[in-house]
Amino acid sequence: xxxxxxxxxxxxxxxxxxxxxxxxxxxxxxxxxxxxxxxxxxxxxxxxxxxxxxxxxxxxxxxxxxxxxxxxxxxxxxxxxxxxxxxxxxxxxxxxxxxxxxxxxxxxxxxxxxxxxxxxxxxxxxxxxxxxxxxxxxxxxxxxxxxxxxxxxxxxxxxxxxxxxxxxxxxxxxxxxxxxxxxxxxxxxxxxxxxxxxxxxxxxxxxxxxxxxxxxxxxxxxxxxxxxxxxxxxxxxxxxxxxxxxxxxxxxxxxxxxxxxxxxxxxxxxxxxxxxxxxxxxxxxxxxxx
Amino acid sequence: xxxxxxxxxxxxxxxxxxxxxxxxxxxxxxxxxxxxxxxxxxxxxxxxxxxxxxxxxxxxxxxxxxxxxxxxxxxxxxxxxxxxxxxxxxxxxxxxxxxxxxxxxxxxxxxxxxxxxxxxxxxxxxxxxxxxxxxxxxxxxxxxxxxxxxxxxxxxxxxxxxxxxxxxxxxxxxxxxxxxxxxxxxxxxxxxxxxxxxxxxxxxxxxxxxxxxxxxxxxxxxxxxxxxxxxxxxxxxxxxxxxxxxxxxxxxxxxxxxxxxxxxxxxxxxxxxxxxxxxxxxxxxxxxxxxxxxxxxxxxxxxxxxxxxxxxx
Numbered sequence: 001x002x003x004x005x006x007x008x009x010x011x012x013x014x015x016x017x018x019x020x021x022x023x024x025x026x027x028x029x030x031x032x033x034x035x036x037x038x039x040x041x042x043x044x045x046x047x048x049x050x051x052x053x054x055x056x057x058x059x060x061x062x063x064x065x066x067x068x069x070x071x072x073x074x075x076x077x078x079x080x081x082x083x084x085x086x087x088x089x090x091x092x093x094x095x096x097x098x099x100x101x102x103x104x105x106x107x108x109x110x111x112x113x114x115x116x117x118x119x120x121x122x123x124x125x126x127x128x129x130x131x132x133x134x135x136x137x138x139x140x141x142x143x144x145x146x147x148x149x150x151x152x153x154x155x156x157x158x159x160x161x162x163x164x165x166x167x168x169x170x171x172x173x174x175x176x177x178x179x180x181x182x183x184x185x186x187x188x189x190x191x192x193x194x195x196x197x198x199x200x201x202x203x204x205x206x207x208x209x210x211x212x213x214x215x216x217x218x219x220x221x222x223x224x225x226x227x228x229x230x231x232x233x234x235x236x237x238x239x240x241x242x243x244x245x246x247x248x249x250x251x252x253x254x255x256x257x258x259x260x261x262x263x264x265x266x267x268x269x270x271x272x273x274x275x276x277x278x279x280x281x282x283x284x285x286x287x288x289x290x
Numbered sequence: 291x292x293x294x295x296x297x298x299x300x301x302x303x304x305x306x307x308x309x310x311x312x313x314x315x316x317x318x319x320x321x322x323x324x325x326x327x328x329x330x331x332x333x334x335x336x337x338x339x340x341x342x343x344x345x346x347x348x349x350x351x352x353x354x355x356x357x358x359x360x361x362x363x364x365x366x367x368x369x370x371x372x373x374x375x376x377x378x379x380x381x382x383x384x385x386x387x388x389x390x391x392x393x394x395x396x397x398x399x400x401x402x403x404x405x406x407x408x409x410x411x412x413x414x415x416x417x418x419x420x421x422x423x424x425x426x427x428x429x430x431x432x433x434x435x436x437x438x439x440x441x442x443x444x445x446x447x448x449x450x451x452x453x454x455x456x457x458x459x460x461x462x463x464x465x466x467x468x469x470x471x472x473x474x475x476x477x478x479x480x481x482x483x484x485x486x487x488x489x490x491x492x493x494x495x496x497x498x499x500x501x502x503x504x505x506x507x508x509x510x511x512x513x514x515x516x517x518x519x520x521x522x523x524x525x526x527x528x529x530x531x532x533x534x535x536x537x538x539x540x541x542x543x544x545x546x547x548x549x550x551x552x553x554x555x556x557x558x559x560x561x562x563x564x565x566x567x568x569x570x571x572x573x574x575x576x577x578x579x580x581x582x583x584x585x586x587x588x589x590x591x592x593x594x595x596x597x598x599x600x601x602x603x
Binding site: 034035037082085086089091092093094095096097099100101102103104105106107108110111217218221224225228258261262263264266267270271274275278 | 336340342344389392393395396397399400401403404405407408411412415416527528531534538542566567568569570571572574575576577578579582583
């Protein structure tokens with residue numbers, strides 16, 4: 001029982017990370033109808049930037065804030081400079097561009113920062129008061145930080161004018177342009193927020209899994225599973241999907257399939273969801289007019 | 291006529307090549323041929339039926355492992371393992387194609403992407419270790435041909451691969467030029483219209499997935515014979531990405547372009563690897579993005595465009 005509870009808790013804290021990346025995927029899907037295969041590598045790359053800053057002596061939270069700004073700018077630039085050009089291209093072209101980004105970011109990270117595994121500091125003290133037997137302080141902190149970021153992003157989209165304009169640009173680009181919304185800029189900003197969410201997830205995940213160029217490749221697959229499970233067009237579904245995938249992965253890893261083939265759990269979730277409920281748990285069914 | 295002469299010249303060059311170049315270059319040339327088969331498999335799926343797979347490395351791995359396991363236990367002679375690998379991959383590809391049917395565009399890419407990432411983990415699993423050799427993998431002996439005095443193993447394997455290439459290319463050529471090819475292109479360009487015309491889209495799509503997996507599996511089997519070694523970590527997602535790069539550089543939906551693509555992915559790492567181990571991948575990334583934006587038809591597309599510009603006689 002004790003062990004079971006421990007696994008569930010671990011699943012929840014991992015789930016927070018998956019949920020964060022999943023929400024980033026959902027945001028990009030909602031705004032541009034692309035599945036961003038490079039999302040994980042983007043997060044990994046920005047995590048390396050924060051590592052460099054911390055190594056240079058910048059205090060943790062200052063490095064955190066600087067990294068978020070960098071991630072926002074990088075992601076917005078990628079949309080503005082590259083994805084913008086293939087916005088209406090066939091799916092194959094878009095997928096290949098994303099794969100190009102994925103390997104480019106991955107190899108640049110190994111080129112610039114090396115492939116050796118690096119320990120990454122956690123901002124949460126090991127003996128902090130909020131740690132419990134089941135939840136280490138870092139796990140508590142990381143779950144809270146991720147959820148707080150999700151809430152902040154939600155609040156931004158729900159309650160600000162800019163957020164409203166961004167939602168409008170995503171839902172109906174043509175009408176938005178007619179009422180004076182700069183759609184291109186809005187899509188770049190959406191990407192920026194997605195990059196920011198990924199950076200938070202990366203910085204929170206790195207102390208648990210250590211920093212290496214392949215830090216996020218597994219996490220991306222879980223996040224894809226989470227996004228699909230929650231419904232890829234529903235922002236609320238992403239964190240919920242993240243928690244379900246996190247717990248399912250940990251339980252299946254400990255009791256069913258063994259820790260060695262955990263990734264196959266994500267593969268299984270992806271295939272099952274796509275086959276039996278392509279709209280996910282909370283997504284809207286899409287109807288195509290012919 | 292000009293085309294026939296060109297093909298005959300290519301064949302002559304291909305037969306003469308291993309006697310004119312060094313052993314290492316013969317090895318590389320064989321590698322190019324192996325990749326050309328795999329790329330053809332991927333191109334049948336993506337170029338002709340429009341389904342996107344980021345997971346063909348998995349079929350390459352399965353083909354390689356079928357050969358390695360059969361040879362490791364000495365259950366079959368090496369030449370018989372290659373068609374067997376193709377058959378196994380056809381069956382698995384067909385089975386995977388059944389659910390894949392319902393997935394379109396990015397979703398199929400997503401499912402196959404997850405498959406490619408999960409493959410090394412599955413190959414490492416304890417339960418399979420007695421077969422797959424776990425993390426260590428399996429070491430194979432290079433097959434010796436019947437003409438040991440005349441041809442060294444590298445040269446022999448080159449000719450085995452060449453025969454496979456010719457057979458598979460002729461088959462693919464006939465497939466895409468005929469009724470089946472037109473049906474596939476129709477499904478790719480407008481599935482609904484194709485169905486209205488009486489094309490069994492489900493059957494065609496799954497069969498293509500199976501055939502595509504078969505080609506890639508045969509390539510995997512030949513690749514295992516060539517390198518004499520298989521291990522889970524040689525079949526990461528990068529293999530699938532390699533195929534994607536080769537297909538895009540060569541040209542999507544181009545049969546001859548596969549050779550350009552294969553040569554590119556074999557030769558570029560050798561040149562760029564001098565700068566850094568990660569340099570080739572960085573270059574691949576840039577090339578993928580730039581090509582997709584500027585030259586979506588690949589090298590074969592450019593060759594075709596230049597040829598089309600010349601007045602025909």
